[in-house]
Amino acid sequence: MAPRWEDRLRQFVPALLAEHPTLRGVAGDSAAVLHGSTTLGVEDAFSDLDVWLFLPEARLAALRAVERGSFFAFTLAGKEGHLNLESREECARRLDACDLPRIAELRRCRLLTDPNGWAGALVDRARQEMRAPVRRAWFCYHYVEMRSEHRACDNPIERGDAVALLLATTRTLEHAMRAALVLDGEPYPYSKWLARACAATPTGRAVLCLVEDVLDLLATDALRAPGPERQHPLSLKLREIRRVLVEAARAAGIDEPWLAQWWLFLDEARQGIEGVRW
Template sequence: MNETSKQLLKLAHAYSHELSQHEVIRQYWGELSLVLKGSVSRGNSDRYSDIDFVFFCEEDDLGHIHAAYHRLGLTDRTDGVFIPIGEWAGHYHFESYATLQGYFDKHDFPQVWEFQQSIPIHDPRQRFSGLIERGSHEFMKEALPFIKNRYLDLHLTLDWMRHPLRRGDSISAHLHAARIVQELCRIAYLLDGKSYPHDKWVSTFLPTTRFGEKHGAEILAYLDVMPNRHNVTAHAELAEYACYAEAEALIGKAGAFIREHYGEHPWIEHWYNYV
């Protein structure tokens, strides 16, 4: 944890004490879990970071809390009572434990990743910690179906990119190439049986994965071969387009990684029969 994160973590504990005295929150304090997430909890804060709190409570309490905030004129928002603290030193909102469980049940990878990295600041009944532990234990026990879907999406995106390339449509080709980088980053986490971050951080933590440690530099270097606005020559052979040929090679490395760690599967080679 860097020094900025340590300083903000201390501030988070101070704000936690203040929030415990809040006219609405104090009524539910014994039942609430207060969680610190974001760059502070991950330990990589910088000058742009703030304190990102989430309160978790029962679904019924969530409705009562929302109603109390509105009745007291503390907010006019309807998206979870999103409230700034300390003149935008941070902010907080409310979610239910059922919503948290739903992130695991629905395999909402970025949200699961976010809360797996978080720090419980106030969790008196271990509701949040217990849910994260149980959910993480079951989560991605069978990773291969998710890996397969992401791998097929990679091939399909590459296949779609050939049309704008041959037509000389550099904007569309660029969008497909960016999608390939995104999907390669995401599959790196899935290949380890883990959830992946939101796009804001998906490349930052890429080296923490086995595939990312091995091929992360190549994946990010692929950005350099994305077509610029006016440099796509129409009607060329696909192998002549670096953004196509290099993407095909990177996807091939993902396929090789799957073979090495998950065994041979017909959809690796014959992906077109499965999309």
């Protein structure tokens, strides 16, 4: 579905820029990029056309001085869309700093206009294989955070606090899915696309099957099941997810103390992702 919209947008966006009173004249300095659900092949009544318009920071600042906001809505062939102004320098900084959801978007985006070749070079960098230090740091971070959130389930289970257990379980699953994707060398997308991304990688699929089991347990009112924690169905399922990640990490050559003694490495894991670059 993306190629159809890609071709239309290649004609539409330059005309939109030329006719817009504020955006008129930026075509030579800008790069337009299609991203979002359309590039995943998702087109339904709830999807729209997401287009980034990258500009040099100085040019973007000048535009913002005369136009409030950076969001411009449009309609193309009955399909709603929006043009979102972005700083190209800020995007490059986010890539360097391993903003993994942004990198995931860049990996699957489609170039619409790129007169200076800047956007194409950025996308090529985003599509490079994830380096070992990046993989190790971000897997460590999400694994340790997953263990911390799983531990946060203990007292809510013993106290019968279903709301606190729901929140801790959700955070545990999110970190687990992100850890699985990173371990497979795949930058993870925004939360709403996590399950779709996990279904496409080996460790992700193994974790996703267990996440589906958690959903089945939630449907049986497991949040209100009594303790003790070591016998609680949700906690047992989260332990299975942990086992999958530990076994996959060791198979990939990652066998470090924080896989077991995670609580000793909370600060180190959080600091570790600050020091790596894409």
